Amino acid sequence: MDAVRTDPESPSTSRAPAPVRHRHRKPKAMSAAARRALVLAATAPVAGAVLAGPSSAFAADKSTAAAATVPDAAVPVDDADSTMAAKLAERVNNPSLAGDGTLSGVVLDSASDKVIWGHNASTALMPASNAKLATATAALNELGPEARFTTKVVYSNGTLTLIGDGDRTLSGDDLGEMAQTAVDGLKAAGVTNVKVAIDDSLFPEPTMAEGWRPDYYDDQISPVRALSVDGKLSADTALDAGKVFAAKLADRGVTVDGDVTRGKAGTGDVPVAQKLSPTVAELIRTMLKHSDNDMAETLLRKTALKAGQPATFEGGTAAVRQVLGERYGIPLDNVVLHDGSGLSRATRIPAATIAAILDNATEPRNQYVLGPILDGLPVAGEAGSTLGPEYARFDDPNSKCAVNKVRAKTGTLTGAVALSGLTQGKDGRWKVFSFVENNSTAKTSEITDAMDGLAATVNGCWA
Known part of the structure; x- marks a missing residue:
């Protein structure tokens, strides 16, 4: 192989x-x-x-x-x-x-x-x-060995946006905890329906490196994106993470309208939840x-x-x-x-x-x-x-x-x-x-x- x-x-x-x-x-x-x-x-x-x-x-x-x-x-x-x-x-x-x-x-x-x-x-x-x-x-x-990466969730105009920061250790359980924090805030504000978007714009659209073979994808490595879940190989790890997050929200009583979409968070969006990665070390x-x-x-x-x-x-x-x-x-x-x-x-x-x-x-x-x-x-x-x-x-x-x-x-x-x-x-x-x-x-x-x-x-x- x-x-x-x-x-x-x-x-x-x-x-x-x-x-x-x-x-x-x-x-x-x-x-x-x-x-x-x-x-x-x-x-x-x-x-x-x-x-x-x-x-x-x-x-x-x-x-x-x-x-x-x-x-x-x-x-x-x-x-x-x-x-x-x-x-x-x-x-x-x-x-x-x-x-x-x-x-x-x-x-x-x-x-x-x-x-x-x-x-x-x-x-x-x-x-x-x-x-x-x-x-x-x-x-x-x-x-630096003590640095950490921060995955965030922000809210604006009825949309929760999951923002990737390059944490390849982010898990479904982590997304569940972030979803619970978001749900608590939404319910306190009387919000029961949201749309879900993902923002993986930290990295540009994935390309293949010189010397990579096409069959590396889905076998050796995924297209490199700033958002992923459970370390899984996938053609779109960011979209997968967004779908998992949307499912976690639904499990906790918030209705998710429509499909997960790709977008870009705004500077005025309200922070809702975040998860820190392990240290770089x-x-x-x-x-x-x-x-x-x-x-x-x-x-x-x-x-x-x-x-x-x-x-x-x-x-x-x-x-x-x-x-x-x-x-x-x-x-x-x-x-x-x-x-x-x-x-x-x-x-x-x-x-x-x-x-x-x-x-x-x-x-x-x-x-x-x-x-x-x-x-x-x-x-x-x-x-x-x-x-x-x-x-x-x-x-x-x-x-x-x-x-x-x-x-x-x-x-x-x-x-x-x-x-x-x-x-x-x-x-x-x-x-x-x-x-x-x-x-x-x-x-x-x-x-x-x-x-x-x-x-x-x-x-x-x-x-």
């Missing part, structure tokens, strides 16, 4: 471990130019440095963390890194990865940003859902944990608007590039973005850039803003996430040792499989890795098994 929804999207049933955090600042901040030269040039193992222990469930003890102050240049490649790099060099030749396809891969030491291993690291490939990491970074930076966690395409594209448009761009694919991806390149100094060499979800078959991102995005989220100075990215990464073996056992991840003899030890974003399209995340290596230091494979002729299950094996190799449990 050609789509990111081959990554499962059922609700998580277990609590993810605490996110990776650094206990101390890195010894030395790197310039964007230095990072670019260091990461994109990766073709072989180089010297690494000890990682300051993260303040999380995976943290090394304080004495280990406190010792992580040796200058980078004085730290040679240790045996664990050398062994891991050598094993990766062998295992990327797995026929499921090598074959007729192309693999872009890199492993960084998170404390120093040094490259431990690289293979075609600057080769830009289809990243599938790994593109959501770029979307998440921009959304958190522009909107919570939305990001959900988007990443379940690889939610609709949420990614909605967040892309909200990010665009906050950045002063039009709420389109072009405006959203321009905002993403600005945040990544100008705000965080992440290298964008060879990066081509066409959407927020990674469904586009025209999007290209090298593994080196994906690793830099993740590594950026581990910086102590970025913890408050970008921490939800680390929180949202699926955990190997986590039921209900895209790395859950129900999808046969980390369950073969080579990778099952890494269950609960790897946090990573998955990505799957026909002809593209990706896995990028973090794990604590055999030496106790945290590693950032990214593996992106395109055009293998092997079965998807064989490719994902091989990818999981690479992550287990970085962890060191598959020696």
